[in-house]
Every structure is written in structure tokens, then in C-alpha cells.
Amino acid sequence: MAEMWINMGPQHPMTHGLWNLRIKVDGETIVDAEPEIGYLHRGYEKIMEVREFQKNVVLTDRLCYVSSITWSHCYCLACEELMDIEAPPRGQYLRVITNELQRIASHLMWLAAYGPDLGLLTALLWALRERELFLDLLQLITGARMNQNFPRIGGVRNDMPSDFGKYCRKIIAHFRKKLEEHEALFEQSKIFQMRTIGVGKISRQEAVDFGVTGPNLRATGANLDLRKLDPYDAYPDLNFEPIVAYEGDSYARYKVRMEEMKLSCDLIEQALDRIPDGPYRVKPPRRAEGEAFRRTEDSRGEALFYVIGDGDDRPYRVKIRSPVFSNIFAAPIMMRGNKLADVVAIMGSIDVCVGEMDK
Amino acid sequence: MAVEGETLARLKERFGEETFRETGIVRDRLVKIAIDRKDLFAVCKFLKEELNVEHLTCVTAVDWRDRFESVYHLTSWSRNFMVQINAQIPHDDPHIDSLVPLWNGASVHEREAYDLMGIVYDGHPKLERILLPKDYGFHPLRKEFPQEVDRQYVSRRKIGGGG
Numbered sequence: 001m002a003e004m005w006i007n008m009g010p011q012h013p014m015t016h017g018l019w020n021l022r023i024k025v026d027g028e029t030i031v032d033a034e035p036e037i038g039y040l041h042r043g044y045e046k047i048m049e050v051r052e053f054q055k056n057v058v059l060t061d062r063l064c065y066v067s068s069i070t071w072s073h074c075y076c077l078a079c080e081e082l083m084d085i086e087a088p089p090r091g092q093y094l095r096v097i098t099n100e101l102q103r104i105a106s107h108l109m110w111l112a113a114y115g116p117d118l119g120l121l122t123a124l125l126w127a128l129r130e131r132e133l134f135l136d137l138l139q140l141i142t143g144a145r146m147n148q149n150f151p152r153i154g155g156v157r158n159d160m161p162s163d164f165g166k167y168c169r170k171i172i173a174h175f176r177k178k179l180e181e182h183e184a185l186f187e188q189s190k191i192f193q194m195r196t197i198g199v200g201k202i203s204r205q206e207a208v209d210f211g212v213t214g215p216n217l218r219a220t221g222a223n224l225d226l227r228k229l230d231p232y233d234a235y236p237d238l239n240f241e242p243i244v245a246y247e248g249d250s251y252a253r254y255k256v257r258m259e260e261m262k263l264s265c266d267l268i269e270q271a272l273d274r275i276p277d278g279p280y281r282v283k284p285p286r287r288a289e290g291e292a293f294r295r296t297e298d299s300r301g302e303a304l305f306y307v308i309g310d311g312d313d314r315p316y317r318v319k320i321r322s323p324v325f326s327n328i329f330a331a332p333i334m335m336r337g338n339k340l341a342d343v344v345a346i347m348g349s350i351d352v353c354v355g356e357m358d359k
Numbered sequence: 360m361a362v363e364g365e366t367l368a369r370l371k372e373r374f375g376e377e378t379f380r381e382t383g384i385v386r387d388r389l390v391k392i393a394i395d396r397k398d399l400f401a402v403c404k405f406l407k408e409e410l411n412v413e414h415l416t417c418v419t420a421v422d423w424r425d426r427f428e429s430v431y432h433l434t435s436w437s438r439n440f441m442v443q444i445n446a447q448i449p450h451d452d453p454h455i456d457s458l459v460p461l462w463n464g465a466s467v468h469e470r471e472a473y474d475l476m477g478i479v480y481d482g483h484p485k486l487e488r489i490l491l492p493k494d495y496g497f498h499p500l501r502k503e504f505p506q507e508v509d510r511q512y513v514s515r516r517k518i519g520g521g522g
Binding site: 037038041043045046049050208209210211212213222224229230293295302304306308317319321325326329358359 | 388413414415416417419421422430432436439441443462463464465466467468471475488489490491492499500504506
């Protein structure tokens with residue numbers, strides 16, 4: 001049969017945002033694919049050059065509206081490295097707590113999107129119901145549900161309320177029980193298994209070669225988590241093992257994210273047990289010179305900020321490394337040989353966020 | 360020997376001291392080297408094949424007004440260290456070798472650097488704009504590209520004489 005190109009996007013429910021996936025098909029079988037991105041490019045790196053170091057924190061929040069705190073946290077770490085300061089211990093623990101809360105909220109948003117992709121609308125309602133609890137917790141500590149603008153260069157904006165630990169433990173205990181229901185909903189569904197097991201395979205070697213990071217890489221059997229390999233803030237004090245799955249297919253990617261939510265619950269409880277008293281922020285210098293970068297384990301993979309200062313109060317150059325930007329271009333490898341109907345199951349399992357991809 | 364010192368020693372042994380403009384250990388498990396553009400591919404090939412650097416984290420282009428720099432952040436997953444390579448490029452001839460033959464992941468980052476900064480990566484299989492429209496005639500991250508700096512600082516008081 002003759003081969004032909006099909007456009008999925010820019011306006012398509014599968015894309016979860018605004019980008020275009022060009023697919024070359026031979027009948028129903030995918031021969032090749034090519035993502036086309038850039039519809040949401042806002043010129044972040046240029047805008048950040050004319051704003052002061054502190055003012056950029058609010059911009060980096062908007063890189064990904066689902067996972068704001070992890071992004072502004074990474075930017076603050078890079079600026080701290082540049083200015084040669086370090087957040088006080090209490091600030092570091094508060095960052096870990098908000099980071100993990102944000103990671104759970106982000107993974108739940110992914111789960112809520114992945115269910116309807118495969119025709120499981122109940123998952124959307126359930127996952128968003130649970131996500132609301134974590135947004136409430138974030139509101140309790142930062143004052144906002146989304147785009148919290150909470151990390152600061154040199155610490156965090158404010159201390160947590162005195163009864164935060166109590167509410168947090170209560171919600172986590174509740175969430176652990178609910179998560180079992182979620183797992184039952186997905187894993188006991190024959191349709192979900194048929195549509196994900198063995199679909200969208202990528203080998204570990206190919207994943208590393210294409211720069212895939214985060215849950216997508218750990219689903220191929222690589223035990224690589226930057227919280228462990230290149231620890232930052234209070235992570236060295238906490239006991240945990242990165243989550244790994246071995247099959248490298250859509251089901252393995254689903255499994256890694258589900259287990260990671262449990263891991264985040266453990267990390268939050270450990271951090272609440274150990275959080276020390278003291279100041280939560282130090283005053284950063286206004287100007288900085290030199291170059292520095294930090295990378296963190298974002299909800300979707302390896303986030304990196306590379307900041308250059310030329311002695312002014314504004315950065316000379318900022319580079320944002322978005323994990324999705326690399327992950328999405330490995331999608332053609334996952335798709336080749338699969339059927340056209342599997343595109344949704346594969347792209348959904350990658351967890352695309354267009355805001356951070358297009359910068 | 361710690362992994363950073365060993366990396367630097369192996370690199371100097373293979374390429375000689377004069378290849379490197381600058382070498383140093385920035386922090387734990389991070390090596391920084393500065394080289395000229397002609398040595399880039401050989402150094403990266405050596406890093407990948409001999410020193411287990413499997414992962415290219417990102418490629419950054421920087422405009423220093425009198426020269427460009429292409430900055431590479433490379434990660435070795437198996438031995439857990441990072442290398443930062445700053446490769447210098449003259450401003451009037453922005454060409455440098457592409458690293459796509461070594462890491463497929465370099466492709467998108469080099470396309471982005473070409474798109475926003477206008478550095479041509481020789482040997483790239485498909486060097487096209489990635490974020491901006493194909494007919495966009497500028498490279499906006501260059502320093503000569505105008506940016507409305509003053510607008511950020513105009514306060515109500517300055518406009519209306521009160522407030």
C-alpha cells in the first residue's frame with residue numbers, strides 16, 4: 001500500500017496542548033513520525049535577560065503550569081550556585097516537601113489525562129478529585145493552588161503554618177488508600193492492559209542515546225534518579241530507592257509514575273519528621289558574575305538551568321533544558337511498527353507538557 | 360583517584376596540555392574544560408568511547424558580542440560525573456561540528472541553538488528551525504536583536520508625575 005503522511009494536531013485531543021505530530025503510515029502501520037513544535041514559544045530565555053534575578057522566579061513558575069514549583073526551584077538552585085549561597089536547612093526541607101507535593105499533583109494530572117485518552121473517563125474524575133487535596137495542601141503552605149511563586153533565591157518565601165504537618169499526614173494516609181483504588185481501576189481493566197502492555201517499546205540504549213530522562217528512562221530498567229545521583233537540598237538526608245521498571249513499554253511508564261507517587265508520600269513524611277527549626281531564607285546578593293548550572297529531577301525528567309551573570313543585576317544568558325523537549329523526539333522510536341490507534345496510548349504515556357517544551 | 364581528576368588526566372594525556380584553554384574541577388563530580396571549535400568532535404568522541412559519557416544533557420549557545428560559545432553539558436550515567444565543555448566560535452564565522460553522529464539527542468538541542476542563535480552545526484542531518492516559523496528572518500537570542508529593556512522599569516510615577 002502507498003505510504004502517506006498524516007497530521008495529528010495541532011488541534012487534537014491527543015496532544016494535550018498545541019503541537020503537531022506528523023505520522024507516516026503504511027496502511028494502519030506507523031513507518032515514521034516527526035513532532036513539530038514551537039506553537040507556544042514565548043521567548044523565555046530572551047525575556048529573562050532583561051529582568052532581575054529575583055523577578056525571574058515568577059516567570060519560571062509559568063514554564064509548566066502543572067509542575068510550577070519544581071521549575072522555579074531548579075532556577076533558584078542555579079542562581080544560588082552562581083551567587084555562592086546556600087539555603088538554610090529549614091528552607092531546604094520546605095523545598096523538598098513542596099517539591100514532592102507538586103510531583104504528586106503533576107503525576108495525578110498525567111493520570112487524569114491518560115485515562116480518557118484510552119477511554120477510561122472515570123480516571124479523570126477520580127484523579128482530579130485526589131489532586132484537589134494536594135492543591136489544597138499547596139494552598140495552605142504557599143497561598144495559591146497553581147503558579148505558587150514559592151521558592152526564592154536563598155530559601156523559600158514563607159514558613160509553613162504550624163498545623164501543616166497534621167493536615168499533610170492526614171491527607172497522605174487518605175491518599176494511600178485511594179491510590180490502591182486507582183491501581184485496581186487501571187490494572188484490572190483488560191482493555192487498559194491490552195492497549196499498553198508491549199506497546200511503544202524503547203530499549204534502554206536507545207533511550208539514553210536520545211537523551212530521554214525521568215520516569216520514561218526509569219521504565220527501561222535504568223536506575224537513574226538525580227535526587228540520588230546528584231543530590232540537592234535535603235535529599236541526601238532522606239532514605240529512598242529510585243523506582244525502576246524493566247519492560248520499557250507504555251505499561252512500564254504507567255507503573256513507574258504510580259510507584260513514584262507512593263515514593264513521594266514516603267519522602268514527605270520523612271521530611272516532616274526531620275524538619276529542623278531555624279531561618280528559612282538568607283538574603284541573596286543583588287548582582288552576580290560568572291556561570292553556574294544546576295539540574296534537578298523534575299516530574300518529567302532532568303531539568304537544568306544554566307545561568308551566566310556579567311556583574312549586573314540581571315542574568316546575561318539563561319538556558320532552560322526541558323526534559324520533554326528531548327523525550328518527545330524519542331517518540332518516533334517508540335512508535336515505529338505500532339498501529340495508528342496506538343499513537344494515543346504511546347504519547348499519553350510520555351507525559352507531554354507543551355509549556356516547558358516550547359519555552 | 361577520584362573520577363574528576365582521572366578524567367582530566369586522561370584528557371590531557373590524550374590531547375596534550377595546549378589543546379585546553381582552561382581546565383578545572385568546579386565542584387564535586389563536575390569537570391569543566393574550554394577548547395577551540397576544531398578539537399570539539401575528537402574530544403567528545405574520546406569522552407564517549409573511552410570515558411563512558413553516554414548522555415548529552417544540553418547544548419547552549421552564548422553570544423559574547425566578540426565571539427560565540429557553544430556550551431555542552433555531558434553526563435556519564437554509569438560513572439556519575441559531568442563534563443562541561445565551552446567551545447569557542449568566532450563571531451564572523453559561526454560554524455562548529457555537529458555531535459549528532461555521537462549522540463542522537465544532540466539533534467534537537469543543536470536545532471534550537473541554530474534557531475535562536477544562528478550557529479551552524481556542520482554535519483547535522485536536518486538543521487532547520489525548530490521553535491520559530493521557517494520564514495522567520497532573525498536569530499532572537501543574539502545580543503544585537505533589540506529587546507525593550509526600559510519598559511520593565513517605567514513606573515506609574517514616571518509616566519503621570521504622581522501616583
